[in-house]
Amino acid sequence: MKPVELFVTCMVDAFRPTAGIAAVRVLERRGAEVRFPQEQTCCGQFSYNGGYHHEAAQLARHFVAVFESSDHPIVALSGSCAAMVIHEYPSLIAEDVLSTGGSKEEAADWKHRAEQVGLRAIELSQWITQQRPEGAAASHDAKSATSVVLHQGCHMRRLLKANAEPEAALRQSGIQPLTVGDEDQCCGFGGTYSMTEWKVSTALADAKWDNIKKVVQEHAATCLTSADLGCLLHLEGRQSRLGETFPVLYLAEVIDQADQQEKGGT
C-alpha cells in the first residue's frame, strides 16, 4: 500500500463530492492508502488571483500546517490548485510574513515549510501515470474505446506543464481522449474572473463549447472531462443555463466508470 494524502479542493468538496469519492476509489484500486487530513479547506487561489495576497496567505499557511506533518504525496484533485501550492505558496507566504511585521528568519522558515509541502504535491492524473509510467494498457481495443473530450486547464498546461498526463491516465483506462480546436485557449473560468467579468468569461465559454461541439459531432464523444473541476463547473453551468445537457465529468469520475466497467466485463 502506498499512503497518499488527498487534497480534494473546496470546489470538489462543496459542489461535486461524488468526484472526490470517485477519486478515492480510483486511487485505492491503484494501490493507494488514501488519507484525508480533515482540517483542510481551500488553497486560496481565488484570493491570490484577485490580488488579496494577505488573505490568500492566511489560507496558504493553514494548508501548509495541515499537510506538513507527513512525507507522503499530496494528491490534488485540481491541476490549478496543485500549481498554486507548488509555485506560489513559498513566495506568497514569505512576503506576507515580512509585510505583516515578521522577521526574515520567520519568513525564511515559512518559505522552507511551504517548499517542503509543495515538493509533495501532485495532481491526480500525474500520480496515476507515475504508478504506471510505461503508458497505455495493452488489453484495450482502441477501436471500441469510449471517446471523451478532454479539456486541459491552463495551469495544468502552463504551470505544472503536465500536458501528457491526463491523456495518458485516460488511455491507461482504455478511454480515447479527444482534443478540441484552439485547445490552448482559456475556457474563461479564471476563478473570480468568472464572476467579476462574466461577459468576457461567458464569451470564452461559448467559444470553447463551439469547439467542443465540433469534436463531439465528428467523433461521437460521450462526455467532456478535465483534470480541473473549476473549468468544468463553468462550462457545465453555461450549457445548463442554455438548456443543454451534454455530460460533463471530472477526470476521476470517467476513470472510475471505466474501472467499474472493466471489473464488470472480466
Added chain:
Amino acid sequence: MAGILPADPTPWTKRRDAGLSDVTMRRTIGIVTKRFSTGQHNVFSGYPEGSLARQAAVVAKRQAIRDMDKLWPRFRANVEARGGRTYYARDAQEAVTIVVKIAQNHQVQRVIKTKSMLTEELQLNHALETQGVLVVETDLGEYIIQRAQETPSHILAPAAHKNRDQIETLFRDDAGGRGIAPPQSNDAQSLTLYARQCLREEFLQADMGITGGNFAVAETGTVVLITNEGNADMVTTLPQILVSVVGIEKIVDTWENLGVLIQQPAMNGIGQRLSSYTTFVSGPRRESMVEGPAEWHVVVVDNGRHLLRDTVFEDVLSCIRCGACLNVCPVFRQVGGHAYGSVYSGPIGIVETPLLTDWSILPELPTVACTVCHACGEACPMEIDLPHHVIQLRQEKVRRRLVAASVTRSYRWWAQLWSTAGGYRRSLRWARWGQRLYQRQGTLRSAPGIARGWFMSRNMPPVAAETFHEWWDKHRMGGPS
C-alpha cells in the same frame, strides 16, 4: 516622473460590449491572432539558432535596461558626432513640444511617418495636425486606420481588426474624396496597389519624415527600423528633415547585441525569420552622399519608463512590441484591442498602462482583462513575467484602495472563515441553508454578493447535501473500511 498616455474616456463596460458585439472584428482578430501565434510556434521549430538568439536577446535587453542611463549619453554623443541633433523628453508633453517646434522652425507642411507605437503614445499626429501640418502614415496598416480615423487595435498589426471588405470601402471613400480611381477589387493586391499609388505621391511631396525606433545602437548612434514594406527607407531618405522619436528603453550598447535582438520582433510577432526591410539611420546626409535628409533630429523619450526601473516590473521595459502576448490572449481575442482604451492593448497593455502613468488612467485594466491563463507568459520572447505582474498589480489595487470596500470586506471575511476547518465547514452549512432561496430544479440560478456575476449567464450545482468532508466523516473515520 509619471508618463502621460492617452485614455479612451468611454467606460470599460461600454468598450467591452462594443468589442463583444462586433462580430466581424471578433472573427477577423481571431483569424489574424491565430495565424501569428501559429507562425511564432512554427518559425522556432527546427531552428535552434533562433532559440539561442532569443535567449541571448533576453540577456542583452535586460542588461541594456539596467544600463539605460549610461547608454543614453553614449548614444547621444555618437548621434551628435555624426551631425544629428539630440533631445531628451521627460514626458509626452515635452516630446510633442520638441517635434512641433522642429516642424515650425522649418515651415513644415507635410509629414510622412513610419509606424511607431511611441508616437501613438505621445499623440504626436494630433499635435502636429492642430498646428496645420498634414501627417500621413506610410505603414499599410497605419494608413488604413488613419483613413478610418481610428487608433491601432494591435501593437504590431494596427489594422488587424479590419477585413478586406471594410478596407475596400475605406479606400473607395478615400478615392471618391480625392477624385482618383478606387481599388479594382477587395483582394490584397488591389488594396495594396491603391495604397502604394497614393503613398508614392506623399513620399515625394513631404518635407519632413518622422520615424520611431525599434532599436537604437549606442556605439554608433544608429536608429534601427524594421518594416515589411520598405516604407521606412523612403521616410528616412526622401524628406529634407528627419525626426526620429525613440523610447529610452530602446537603446542597446553594441551591434553585436543588436544582432541577436533584431530577429525577435519578426520571429515572435509574425513567424518570419527577419523583417523584409531593415533600415539604419546613422546621421544626416554627408557631403559625399547623394540622398538622405539634410537634418536629423533624434528625440529620446522617457514618459514614465524610469518609474519601472529598480522595481519588480523592470522587465516590462524589455518589451520589443512584437505583439506575441496579444496574439495568444483569450480576452484580447474576444474584445479586440480598442476595448482596452489604451494605445497598448493585450497583456502588455494592461501591465504597462497603469505602470507608465502611475495609475492615473485606466486602473481597471489589470482586473477586467485577464483570466490569469498564463498564455502571455509562455508566449513572451523577452520572458517578461506578465501573468505575475497582472496579479501583482491587482494586489497593488487592493493596497491603493482602488477596489470597492465591500469586495475587500468579503475577501477578508472569506479568508478568516476558511483559515480554520471549523469556519470552513460552518460556512458551507450556512450556504446550504441559504441557497434554498436561489435554487430551481436542483440547480442554483442566482446568488448574492460577489458570486452574482456567475449567475448572469451560468447555473451552478448547489452545495451538496453531503460534502466530501461529511462523507469522509461518515464512511471513513478511523481509516479505510
